[in-house]
Amino acid sequence: MLYKVMDKNVYQDFIKALISNYEFIGPARKDRSVHDFVPIKNISELDTNYMRTTIPPAKKLLFYPTEKLVNYEVGKSIDVKPVVESKERILFGINAWDINGMNFLDELFTTDFIDENYISKRKNLMVIGMDSQPTETNFSPSMGADYAKSGFDIYLTELKDKYFIRIGTARGNEIIQKYAEVRNATAEDFKDYDKYLDDYRMKFKLNVDIKNFYDNFELIYNNEEFWKKVAKDCYSCGSCNLVCPTCFCFNIKDDMELNLKEGNKIREWDSCMIPEYGLVAGGHNFRPNKENRLKQRYRCKLKTFIDKFGKYSCVGCGRCIETCLAKINIAEDINSVKREVSV
Amino acid sequence: MSKPKVGVFGFTGCGGCQLEILNLEDQLLDLISAVDIVHFTEAITEHSDNYEIALVEGSVSTEHGVERIKKIGNIAKIIVAVGACAVSGGLNCLKNLYGTERAMELVYGDKKDWIDSIEVKPIDQYIKVDYYARGCPPNRFEIVDIVRSLIVGRKPEIPNYPVCVECKRNGNTCVYEFGMTCMGPVSRAGCNSRCPNSGSGCEACRGVIDDPNVNAQKDLLARYGLTVEDIMEGFNLYNACNKVPTVENKNN
Ligand code: SF4
Ligand code: SF4
Ligand code: SF4
Ligand code: SF4
Ligand code: SF4
Numbered sequence: 001m002l003y004k005v006m007d008k009n010v011y012q013d014f015i016k017a018l019i020s021n022y023e024f025i026g027p028a029r030k031d032r033s034v035h036d037f038v039p040i041k042n043i044s045e046l047d048t049n050y051m052r053t054t055i056p057p058a059k060k061l062l063f064y065p066t067e068k069l070v071n072y073e074v075g076k077s078i079d080v081k082p083v084v085e086s087k088e089r090i091l092f093g094i095n096a097w098d099i100n101g102m103n104f105l106d107e108l109f110t111t112d113f114i115d116e117n118y119i120s121k122r123k124n125l126m127v128i129g130m131d132s133q134p135t136e137t138n139f140s141p142s143m144g145a146d147y148a149k150s151g152f153d154i155y156l157t158e159l160k161d162k163y164f165i166r167i168g169t170a171r172g173n174e175i176i177q178k179y180a181e182v183r184n185a186t187a188e189d190f191k192d193y194d195k196y197l198d199d200y201r202m203k204f205k206l207n208v209d210i211k212n213f214y215d216n217f218e219l220i221y222n223n224e225e226f227w228k229k230v231a232k233d234c235y236s237c238g239s240c241n242l243v244c245p246t247c248f249c250f251n252i253k254d255d256m257e258l259n260l261k262e263g264n265k266i267r268e269w270d271s272c273m274i275p276e277y278g279l280v281a282g283g284h285n286f287r288p289n290k291e292n293r294l295k296q297r298y299r300c301k302l303k304t305f306i307d308k309f310g311k312y313s314c315v316g317c318g319r320c321i322e323t324c325l326a327k328i329n330i331a332e333d334i335n336s337v338k339r340e341v342s343v
Numbered sequence: 344m345s346k347p348k349v350g351v352f353g354f355t356g357c358g359g360c361q362l363e364i365l366n367l368e369d370q371l372l373d374l375i376s377a378v379d380i381v382h383f384t385e386a387i388t389e390h391s392d393n394y395e396i397a398l399v400e401g402s403v404s405t406e407h408g409v410e411r412i413k414k415i416g417n418i419a420k421i422i423v424a425v426g427a428c429a430v431s432g433g434l435n436c437l438k439n440l441y442g443t444e445r446a447m448e449l450v451y452g453d454k455k456d457w458i459d460s461i462e463v464k465p466i467d468q469y470i471k472v473d474y475y476a477r478g479c480p481p482n483r484f485e486i487v488d489i490v491r492s493l494i495v496g497r498k499p500e501i502p503n504y505p506v507c508v509e510c511k512r513n514g515n516t517c518v519y520e521f522g523m524t525c526m527g528p529v530s531r532a533g534c535n536s537r538c539p540n541s542g543s544g545c546e547a548c549r550g551v552i553d554d555p556n557v558n559a560q561k562d563l564l565a566r567y568g569l570t571v572e573d574i575m576e577g578f579n580l581y582n583a584c585n586k587v588p589t590v591e592n593k594n595n
Binding site: 033036234235237257258268 | 370373374376377487490491494495500502504505507508510511512513514515516517519520521527528529553554555556559560
């Protein structure tokens with residue numbers, strides 16, 4: 001990691017240079033309640049002071065909601081061609097918990113099996129991180145995800161009169177060398193940066209006792225009453241999965257042309273909260289009710305990957321809480337396990 | 344392999360579903376060359392009673408209609424109900440809320456006896472339906488998918504999950520955030536969340552999913568200041584012919 005400092009008045013020119021030299025994706029206001037990461041053509045469209053995005057930026061750019069995987073032609077034999085799209089892009093302004101969410105997907109899509117469609121996009125994505133304002137539903141500090149240690153090429157932190165820059169890769173360093181005027185960080189700069197981090201952490205108001213949840217999960221797992229109560233209003237609508245930065249499940253569909261000679265295999269985001277997810281050939285559903293499904297979702301988010309990768313797959317972004325029309329709240333549910341097992 | 348013979352038939356409805364098929368443009372030619380269309384009320388004048396697949400739009404609302412639909416049921420090997428009117432009775436069912444007699448009086452006054460009109464029913468009340476292309480209008484790509492699946496001999500994939508799934512894949516801001524209401528959480532997807540994509544709430548024109556959480560939807564709408572009557576209207580606009588599950592008979 002290299003630590004540099006950039007004067008505030010250099011920032012605008014730096015961004016303008018990036019916009020004119022790269023395909024630049026950054027946060028812009030979408031409507032009165034949310035921002036969205038979109039291609040930016042002019043610096044005036046960019047609004048890094050955002051709070052909410054519906055779909056996590058990295059997931060949106062690396063793992064499309066629907067995507068062609070292969071193209072096939074049926075002749076004497078079947079000719080299958082993989083469809084791998086990828087081009088060099090900059091993702092600018094992604095926050096720490098969403099970078100941590102991306103780091104999870106990076107690991108997932110390269111473990112056991114290399115997902116070419118994901119990883120070829122990822123290799124070509126330059127990531128420039130920046131803090132954003134946490135919502136009331138954000139509990140990323142409890143999940144250890146409010147600070148990004150890796151996954152970015154550059155991370156910019158806005159201090160009073162300067163930007164503190166962390167450079168994570170050689171590629172990031174090249175960009176800084178080429179387009180920005182910077183100096184080495186001094187002890188004074190580090191002091192200002194630490195002070196900023198202390199203040200920033202104060203903005204997160206929601207805490208969860210994740211350790212307790214993890215330790216007691218097996219105890220609560222077979223408590224049907226508990227899960228019935230928690231899932232009572234669930235619509236099985238899948239929104240909580242689809243907006244989650246780490247949910248990776250997908251379904252593959254065949255899309256054959258009417259001429260019956262060619263077609264595509266398409267993948268689309270799937271969700272373990274909808275009944276079809278547990279449906280297997282022959283019509284048996286191994287997770288027929290919503291209680292089972294919610295329990296499975298929490299297990300996946302809060303337990304499975306600690307055992308597998310040594311980290312949670314939940315980064316505490318709070319999106320699933322905001323999106324749930326049934327007001328099902330993962331943070332409240334994590335905390336309620338403690339009460340439930342202690343009575 | 345000889346091409347399957349297809350008939351496209353219209354019953355009570357606006358005819359918009361057949362237009363959806365004609366609107367396929369590029370794919371229409373492929374469709375026509377993949378099958379042999381022997382009857383198509385809105386598009387061709389030839390007519391034959393020799394077909395294997397029947398695409399039926401509209402609901403049955405006359406005695407004459409009952410005879411016709413039964414005949415189609417006897418001839419076709421596979422029946423596809425196309426559009427809300429054929430699938431669930433659609434908007435036409437609102438007539439049933441008044442009762443046929445009362446509705447006839449309101450519309451035709453003293454001429455009511457001249458008119459052949461009976462209680463509105465979806466076609467599956469008379470014949471066995473194999474596949475449903477839901478929606479008002481139906482999704483033309485889904486119609487193609489059903490026909491294509493029939494040709495290659497596999498089961499068409501028709502979603503049984505809520506519209507919210509497609510809405511989120513499309514990255515929409517939920518219309519509830521703007522104080523609007525939406526039937527998306529209990530409505531059957533497959534339209535690519537057409538209404539929320541353009542900023543309005545879903546009205547369940549494709550019907551509800553198999554296991555809708557009706558109580559949660561009632562609570563949700565109530566939080567947005569809607570009464571039970573408003574709520575029933577929301578459920579009934581396209582689904583008045585079906586008995587909507589209520590708090591008493593469907594305890595989720
Ligand atoms: S928890 Fe909420 S968002 Fe998730 S499926 Fe249930 S109702 Fe939908
Ligand atoms: S489970 Fe919820 S809070 Fe955790 S990362 Fe996913 S969307 Fe964010
Ligand atoms: S199993 Fe469920 S919670 Fe886990 S990644 Fe898949 S959709 Fe997300
Ligand atoms: S707008 Fe409607 S369909 Fe979309 S997420 Fe909200 S409730 Fe679901
Ligand atoms: S969003 Fe709802 S009302 Fe609109 S087309 Fe889809 S199912 Fe029909």
